[in-house]
Amino acid sequence: MIRPPAKLGLLGGGQLGRYFVMAAHELGYDVIVLDPDPDSVAGMIADEHLIASYEDEDALMHLAGSCQVVTTEFENVPSSSLAKLEAHLPVRPGARIVEICQDRLLEKSFFSMQGLPHGPFAVMRSEEDILAADPGLFPGILKISRLGYDGKGQAVVRDREAALDAFRYFGGALCILERMLHLDCEVSMILARDQTGNCVTYPLVENRHREGILDFSVVPSAVSAELEDEIRRMALGIAERLNYVGLLAIEFFIVAGKICLNELAPRPHNSGHFSLDACITSQFEQQVRAICGLPLGNAELLSDAAMFNLLGDLWVKGGEVVEPDWSKLLSVEGLKLHLYGKKKARSGRKMGHFTLLGKERRELCEAGRRFRNDLL
Numbered sequence: 001m002i003r004p005p006a007k008l009g010l011l012g013g014g015q016l017g018r019y020f021v022m023a024a025h026e027l028g029y030d031v032i033v034l035d036p037d038p039d040s041v042a043g044m045i046a047d048e049h050l051i052a053s054y055e056d057e058d059a060l061m062h063l064a065g066s067c068q069v070v071t072t073e074f075e076n077v078p079s080s081s082l083a084k085l086e087a088h089l090p091v092r093p094g095a096r097i098v099e100i101c102q103d104r105l106l107e108k109s110f111f112s113m114q115g116l117p118h119g120p121f122a123v124m125r126s127e128e129d130i131l132a133a134d135p136g137l138f139p140g141i142l143k144i145s146r147l148g149y150d151g152k153g154q155a156v157v158r159d160r161e162a163a164l165d166a167f168r169y170f171g172g173a174l175c176i177l178e179r180m181l182h183l184d185c186e187v188s189m190i191l192a193r194d195q196t197g198n199c200v201t202y203p204l205v206e207n208r209h210r211e212g213i214l215d216f217s218v219v220p221s222a223v224s225a226e227l228e229d230e231i232r233r234m235a236l237g238i239a240e241r242l243n244y245v246g247l248l249a250i251e252f253f254i255v256a257g258k259i260c261l262n263e264l265a266p267r268p269h270n271s272g273h274f275s276l277d278a279c280i281t282s283q284f285e286q287q288v289r290a291i292c293g294l295p296l297g298n299a300e301l302l303s304d305a306a307m308f309n310l311l312g313d314l315w316v317k318g319g320e321v322v323e324p325d326w327s328k329l330l331s332v333e334g335l336k337l338h339l340y341g342k343k344k345a346r347s348g349r350k351m352g353h354f355t356l357l358g359k360e361r362r363e364l365c366e367a368g369r370r371f372r373n374d375l376l
Helices: 017-026 057-066 079-086 095-101 103-115 127-131 160-171 225-241 283-292 362-373
Strands: 007-011 030-034 048-050 069-072 122-123 140-144 154-155 175-179 185-193 198-203 205-210 213-217 248-254 256-264 304-311 335-339 350-358
Touching: 007 017, 007 057, 007 079, 007 283, 017 030, 017 283, 048 057, 057 079, 069 079, 069 283, 079 095, 095 103, 095 256, 103 140, 103 175, 103 256, 127 160, 127 205, 140 160, 154 160, 185 225, 185 283, 198 225, 213 362, 225 248, 225 256, 248 283, 304 362, 350 362
Parallel strands: 007 030, 007 069, 030 048
Antiparallel strands: 122 175, 140 154, 140 175, 185 198, 185 205, 185 248, 205 213, 213 304, 248 256, 304 350, 335 350
């Protein structure tokens, strides 16, 4: 067990890291953040902010010499950097797990080798591969294998010609071509697991996306209790097979009533923000508990909840950046507003979110859409 006031290391300094730092401080820990952005919103509240590349040798050795455990807030940290740190101290989750999660090909291969359900796909290494691709993969989604997120690095392709255009746009990078599926819904299961194998899961979350970015999430989901139990068993099995330590989010598609794995996120997840206001233990406190070997917290849902992302588009009006009138949201009973403190708003950038708490998921979704539209 790593007890406070130990120092925890964090690679990545976005809003997920910011909430991790806040949770760690509440439990009595210090945090050192490594992030190259001088305006990192996690770095600005950390006990120490190392403004350096994730591959900077001096910065990595400073973490190794100062911290008792290191974690990450996003999966695109170089796995080689995590491997270097692993030679000196615990890294949770480990470098190999993060490497699998940051590479779609490795991730799909893991699903296949473990006999886990996933959609049809093929590897596209060249234009010749696209020309020879199974016609059944169209219409599909072409995704670069590495470093894609929030809809970046992927394109909907109706036919081969569109796939060739997208492949060229991506610079000929290794890609995955996935068949487009007709979804009943998209859901995510968030869990925490410690080094002894103890595991806690959060209620299944139902998600809606817009242009590849999470638009809003609602919990509990509309999925049947039987299907949620099956998803939970699958999620726990994945964590066990990976010997996972930390917080893990797993995205699933429900297709014709059947489960289909989408992807893994080795970190807290946007869809888990509801836990800040609607659960006894937030996903961020749970991350701290799991990597430090503390008893895992109660993830019970205290209220139905709907979480709505606030993107930078709300700030940009008539070519100017204008702060929205937050009094409209703050006057709503049962609404919790979270702003991340980012200095620059731009289209598609996650600037904050709000969570509505109540007794009926459908009413929360309808009200949340209305409240957000009032900001436009």
